[in-house]
Amino acid sequence: MSITPADVKVGAKGDGGAPRQPGRVSFGGVSLNLRSSGIYIAFAAIIVLFSILTDGALLTPQNISNIIVQNSYVLILAIGMILIIIAGHIDLSVGSVVAVTGALAAVLMVNMGWPWPLALLATLVAGALIGAWQGYWIAYFGIPAFIVTLAGMLLFRALTMTVLGNQGIGPFPDQVRTLANGFTDGYLGNIGLGPLGGADLFSLLIGIVAIAGMFTAQLRTRNARKGYGQSVEPMALFWLKMVAGAAIIMFLVIQLARFKNLPWVLVLLAILVLGYSMMANRTVFGRQIYAIGGNLQAAIMSGVKVKSVVFWIFVNMGVLSAIAGIIFAGRLNQAGPTAGNSFELDAIAAAFIGGAAVQGGVGKVVGAITGGLIMAVINNGMSLIGSPSERVMLVKGIVLLAAVAFDVWTKRRAGVSR
Numbered sequence: 001m002s003i004t005p006a007d008v009k010v011g012a013k014g015d016g017g018a019p020r021q022p023g024r025v026s027f028g029g030v031s032l033n034l035r036s037s038g039i040y041i042a043f044a045a046i047i048v049l050f051s052i053l054t055d056g057a058l059l060t061p062q063n064i065s066n067i068i069v070q071n072s073y074v075l076i077l078a079i080g081m082i083l084i085i086i087a088g089h090i091d092l093s094v095g096s097v098v099a100v101t102g103a104l105a106a107v108l109m110v111n112m113g114w115p116w117p118l119a120l121l122a123t124l125v126a127g128a129l130i131g132a133w134q135g136y137w138i139a140y141f142g143i144p145a146f147i148v149t150l151a152g153m154l155l156f157r158a159l160t161m162t163v164l165g166n167q168g169i170g171p172f173p174d175q176v177r178t179l180a181n182g183f184t185d186g187y188l189g190n191i192g193l194g195p196l197g198g199a200d201l202f203s204l205l206i207g208i209v210a211i212a213g214m215f216t217a218q219l220r221t222r223n224a225r226k227g228y229g230q231s232v233e234p235m236a237l238f239w240l241k242m243v244a245g246a247a248i249i250m251f252l253v254i255q256l257a258r259f260k261n262l263p264w265v266l267v268l269l270a271i272l273v274l275g276y277s278m279m280a281n282r283t284v285f286g287r288q289i290y291a292i293g294g295n296l297q298a299a300i301m302s303g304v305k306v307k308s309v310v311f312w313i314f315v316n317m318g319v320l321s322a323i324a325g326i327i328f329a330g331r332l333n334q335a336g337p338t339a340g341n342s343f344e345l346d347a348i349a350a351a352f353i354g355g356a357a358v359q360g361g362v363g364k365v366v367g368a369i370t371g372g373l374i375m376a377v378i379n380n381g382m383s384l385i386g387s388p389s390e391r392v393m394l395v396k397g398i399v400l401l402a403a404v405a406f407d408v409w410t411k412r413r414a415g416v417s418r
Contacts, residue, residue: 131318170334
C-alpha cells in the first residue's frame with residue numbers, strides 16, 4: 001500500500017466542508033501557504049536586511065563562499081535531523097558523534113598511516129554502527145530517543161576524549177583538506193561577464209543544470225498535484241517562482257565562480273540534498289517516514305514496519321554525522337576533543353526554522369537547508385557589523401522561538417489536532 005503524508009494527517013473542516021489547510025492565505029485570488037513559503041520569504045528578507053546593514057559585504061564572492069564552507073557540516077547534519085524530526089524523534093548526540101568520528105579518522109590516517117580512502121570508508125562504517133547502536137535501543141527496545149541520544153551525547157564525548165587523549169591529532173592528508181576547504185578547478189576556462197567580472201564556464205554550466213533540474217522537479221510536482229485534483233498556484237505565479245529561483249542560483253554560482261569557483265563541500269552538499277529530497281518525496285521509505293510522524297497508529301495499521309524505519313533513519317544519521325565529522329576535522333586540519341560542541345542544537349534549530357513541525361509528520365530537506373542558511377547568515381551578518389556573541393545568540397534564540405510559535409499558531413488557527 002502506497003502511503004503519502006496526506007493519508008495520515010488529520011485536518012479540520014472549514015466552511016463548506018472543504019479541508020482547511022493551516023497557514024494558507026489568499027491575496028487577490030492567489031493562495032499562498034505561509035508554512036511552506038514563509039521560510040523562503042523570511043530568508044530573502046534577512047539577506048536584504050544584512051546586505052543593507054553591511055553595505056553589501058554580505059554578498060561579496062568571498063563572503064558567500066565563507067558562509068557555505070564554514071557551515072557545511074551543520075547543513076549536512078540538518079539533512080539527517082529533519083528526517084528524524086519528521087518521524088517524531090530527536091537526536092541530541094550528533095555533535096558528539098561528529099567529534100568521535102573525526103577522532104577516529106585522525107587516528108587511522110595520521111597515527112596508523114591508513115590510506116585516506118580506506119580510513120574514510122572505515123569512519124563511515126563506524127558512524128553507521130553508532131547509528132545502529134542508538135537505533136536499536138530506540139526502535140526495538142522502546143527507550144525514548146531523547147534519553148538514548150542524551151546518553152549517546154555523553155558516551156561518545158567521553159570516547160572522543162579517550163581516543164584523542166585530550167589533545168588534537170593532525171595534520172590530515174591533502175585530499176581530505178581539499179574536500180573540506182578546496183574548490184573545483186577552472187576546467188573550461190574563464191569567460192568575461194561584463195560588469196560582473198569573469199567566471200568559470202564549467203561553474204556556470206553547473207548552475208544551468210541545477211536550474212533545469214529545479215524546473216523539471218517543480219513542473220512534475222505541479223502536474224502531479226493537478227492530476228490528483230489538488231489546488232495549484234496560477235501558471236503566472238509558478239513562472240515567477242521559477243524565474244526568481246533561477247536568478248538566485250545563477251547569482252550565487254557567478255559570485256562563487258568569481259572567487260575560487262565552487263567549493264567541493266557545496267558539490268557534496270548539492271548531491272546529498274538532491275538524493276535525500278528524492279528519497280523523501282518519491283520513495284516508499286520516504287513516505288513511510290512521514291506516515292510514522294503524521295499518525296503512528298495509522299502507519300502501523302497500514303502495514304508500515306515502524307521499528308525498521310526508525311532504526312534505519314538513526315543509522316543514516318550516524319553516517320551523515322561521520323561525513324560532517326570528516327569535513328569539520330579536515331577544515332581545521334586536526335581532530336580535537338571539543339569538536340562538534342553544540343552542533344546538535346544548530347541542526348535541530350535548522351530543522352525547526354526550516355518548517356519542521358514540533359509533533360512530526362511535516363518538513364522538507366530543502367527547508368532544513370534553508371533554516372541552516374538563515375542561522376548562518378545571521379551569524380555571519382552580525383559578525384560583519386561587529387555584534388557581540390551574546391547578541392548573536394539572543395537573535396538566534398528569538399528566530400527559533402518565532403519559527404516554532406508560528407507552527408503552533410497555524411495549527412491552532414486551522415483547528416488541527418493530534
